[in-house]
Amino acid sequence: MKNMSLSISNILKFFLIFSLSLSVNSTTLKVGLVEYPPHLDFKNTLNKSKLFQYTNAVFNKHGLKVEFIKFPYRRGLLELKKSNIDLLLPYDNIDKSVKVLSNPLFYSVPGLCFKKEKFIPILSALHRLKGLKIAVPPGVPVINVLKNSEAILVDMQGSDIINRGIALTQVGRIDAFYHPSPLKVYHSGNERYKEVACSYFHGYETGVFIATSPTMSEKQLTLLNNVFKQAHNELSYEYYFAR
């Protein structure tokens, strides 16, 4: 009985999404992609990036026509705000005025990247940060536990924070650098990842979303929310990436 009601509910959801998609799929959705390794890595062909595979499969399943366009992060966000593109992904949700789909694609966890010889694996051992010189990239909000620790926080200059941070740790000018998502630094796709080791402030996860254009219609927003909610319930992106 329970299974039957679940099936009926699934069929109804399918028809709701199908009928909504019929009305909006005549136009092509412009989807901006910004680099977010290892989920979306522009060094390889897009087909090899799991986030591209996943979102492309979701759009295809629902018969939605899409055009993917690669952007540097700031340009992508600007194009979205001007409504020159419909969606932008992945989006860290730093600017709360940007609308996002309700389900996060995945979560990012902030952390520290150390020169390997100075690696601290468990960051809840906050006392170990005492006196360490930790660089913080410009414009990046720092979590309170780090602010309140006895580490010496210094501002990092420049825009290429990953390479700059690695370089500074290697020459010993800093002990570590803070990153809102160290996975972007510490993954096998980064040629320099072997120069550092990163650990995380678990418990400070933030969602990474699909951002939507400010002028997107309610109808289209509802459709996309339903499409990605259904996809998430069937197979979440996090599990798709991990399995």
Add this chain to the structure above:
Amino acid sequence: MFKKCISVSLSLFLLFSSMLAKANDQEMKRIVDQVSKMYISSMVFLFKHQWLINQKGGDKSELFSEPFINNIKRVYEEKYQEDFPKSDHIAKKMLLQSMIEVMEDNRPILTDADIGFKGIIPATFASQLGRKLAIKGIGLKIKFTRMNEGIRNKANIPDAWESAMIQKIIKVPKIYYDANAVVDGKAVYRQFTPLPMKPYCLKCHGTMADNPLNEGKDRSQWTNIDMTGFEMENWKITDFGGGVSILMEKSSLQ
């Protein structure tokens, strides 16, 4: 006649409701028991495979994806002498998925051939797993906790119910349940399972003599800082170390 009919119907309805509630509580207990055992099995596997986790280089495929779950299944069946549970409820399905996700999150450090001690110990794994489950929004929360004093990770501080159960466990060590708890206005089922102290726990929480970092060193050079960077607590094998607290929303059965 009519009044009698109403009264009989009402009695039958109340009886049926109470039977249904009891059946639901039993089903909830069964699921929570299994979730607890699966969670503990994963911690046991990590305890027993610290050598593989901290090995510099080599094949680490047993720590990821399906091979990792198969290892946990083996530990479960060996430890509890029963078949590994079927994934017939979202809590069990999501627990297994989350285990795979946590190990994948840690892949860069686990496969870093330059780093020895990786910090992926049962307590940190359990903590990451608990948080991963909490954000999935399926009404399941798991925490590896102990009494407030001396807790290492402040994120694992016990709530009032857990603190009360810990006090009971210290007097009578057994699994405690609460089928009628309400948390944040939601009806939940709660369970607290004590984890008996094992010799391997003392490597970090015991005395300086238990600290592997002191092996082969003169006593004057011993340290009371364990390999994770925390001060050792001087616990003994008979002390209460901690336990697994599980909270499951009753609505997850519907």
